[in-house]
Amino acid sequence: MGAGCTGGYEVKYIDEFQDPELARRLLDDIHAIVTRPWALMEVCGGQTHSIIRHGIDQLLPDGIELIHGPGCPVCVTPLEVIDKALEIASRKDVIFCSYGDMLRVPGTGRDLFQVRSEGGDVRVVYSPLDALRIAQQHPERQVVFFGIGFETTAPPNAMTVHQAKKLGIGNFSLLVSHVRVPPAIEAIMQSESCRVQGFLAAGHVCSVMGTGEYPPLAERFRVPIVVTGFEPLDVLEGVRRAVRQLERGEHTVDNAYARVVPPEGNPAAKAMLADIFEVTDRAWRGIGVIPGSGWRLAERYREFDAEHRFSVTGIDTREPVECRSGEVLQGLIKPHECEAFGTTCTPRTPLGATMVSSEGACAAYYLYRRLGTTSGAVIPSGTATMAARTSGSAGSTSEPAPLEGSPVV
Numbered sequence: 001m002g003a004g005c006t007g008g009y010e011v012k013y014i015d016e017f018q019d020p021e022l023a024r025r026l027l028d029d030i031h032a033i034v035t036r037p038w039a040l041m042e043v044c045g046g047q048t049h050s051i052i053r054h055g056i057d058q059l060l061p062d063g064i065e066l067i068h069g070p071g072c073p074v075c076v077t078p079l080e081v082i083d084k085a086l087e088i089a090s091r092k093d094v095i096f097c098s099y100g101d102m103l104r105v106p107g108t109g110r111d112l113f114q115v116r117s118e119g120g121d122v123r124v125v126y127s128p129l130d131a132l133r134i135a136q137q138h139p140e141r142q143v144v145f146f147g148i149g150f151e152t153t154a155p156p157n158a159m160t161v162h163q164a165k166k167l168g169i170g171n172f173s174l175l176v177s178h179v180r181v182p183p184a185i186e187a188i189m190q191s192e193s194c195r196v197q198g199f200l201a202a203g204h205v206c207s208v209m210g211t212g213e214y215p216p217l218a219e220r221f222r223v224p225i226v227v228t229g230f231e232p233l234d235v236l237e238g239v240r241r242a243v244r245q246l247e248r249g250e251h252t253v254d255n256a257y258a259r260v261v262p263p264e265g266n267p268a269a270k271a272m273l274a275d276i277f278e279v280t281d282r283a284w285r286g287i288g289v290i291p292g293s294g295w296r297l298a299e300r301y302r303e304f305d306a307e308h309r310f311s312v313t314g315i316d317t318r319e320p321v322e323c324r325s326g327e328v329l330q331g332l333i334k335p336h337e338c339e340a341f342g343t344t345c346t347p348r349t350p351l352g353a354t355m356v357s358s359e360g361a362c363a364a365y366y367l368y369r370r371l372g373t374t375s376g377a378v379i380p381s382g383t384a385t386m387a388a389r390t391s392g393s394a395g396s397t398s399e400p401a402p403l404e405g406s407p408v409v
């Protein structure tokens, strides 16, 4: 990682982006700027985890609220697509490949782990190219890769379809549920219940797509949008720049993650996306259909579309009535305000995807906080926080319970 500039403080190595002294100086800057309450949304689940893990929200001035956004790819994959995955993975002729996080995401009544325990050939892979390799090794079987996620994970999936076509691997297909951030920001701002006054945009998404899609949104909704990274100092710098704009009455796009995000993004990845995918309306779990918010395979690659290949129909989806993840994903409630949080819903017995995913807000609150639930139960404490370190208290050093599966970004 190259040298970066965080609030005028030069840092070079990753652990310096967690330095409590630099964090204290950034916090002092934020406290000096703020004159009134502001509500900011961090778009990405990775940022949410950094905020909760390090206690950043507890260090900000009173009245600065961080609303957790819908940027967790596992969480927003619609139930109907999960149920289609379960149907396809149950077929005898199929090897179903997925990142590990998806195996515990509840569909209607079961998950991919259960399909595997019932004899389905469900395999955890770390790249879509692993799935393509499996397809080459097993020409007699159909190999399906579960292609979910934001603009960050779409390019390798697009590249894999490109390779499959080039190599003539006809037994490979992709179950696609890709989503795009800018239409989600638009939908959030158009919601009647929206309280968001500024955004911390997801840095890794912008490293692919650049920043060009955001100025029209900042202008139309008169909100500052600050491209922000994931380490504690990155988040604090994003907050500092967003609050500074709000206090000045400004609403521009500001790149606070320039060490990773060039304004134009990654032209090669964008060209690959434009070739393989086309924009489509997409349902977000717990939120509903957002126009133009997804990608599907373009017509000329339809032969690699698992939905097209397996024609899975007759899906009858049922969400658990007690799960309020839709409200969590829209920032309308905090996870511990859900009655099931920490009682009937835990990472080991998740009712919703936001408790499963390594980027889900419910999992973050469960792993890193000691919070009384609405039913009076108390959940375990998490790791030592930056809040503890900057305030000089010992904090907890107990390790959080690990989530199973590999991270999906």
Ligand code: SF4
Pocket (backbone or CB within 6 Å): 322, 323, 324, 325, 326, 328, 335, 338, 339, 340, 341, 342, 345, 346, 350, 351, 352, 353, 354, 355, 362
């Ligand atoms: S705590 Fe569990 S039941 Fe409640 S919203 Fe989160 S995932 Fe759903």
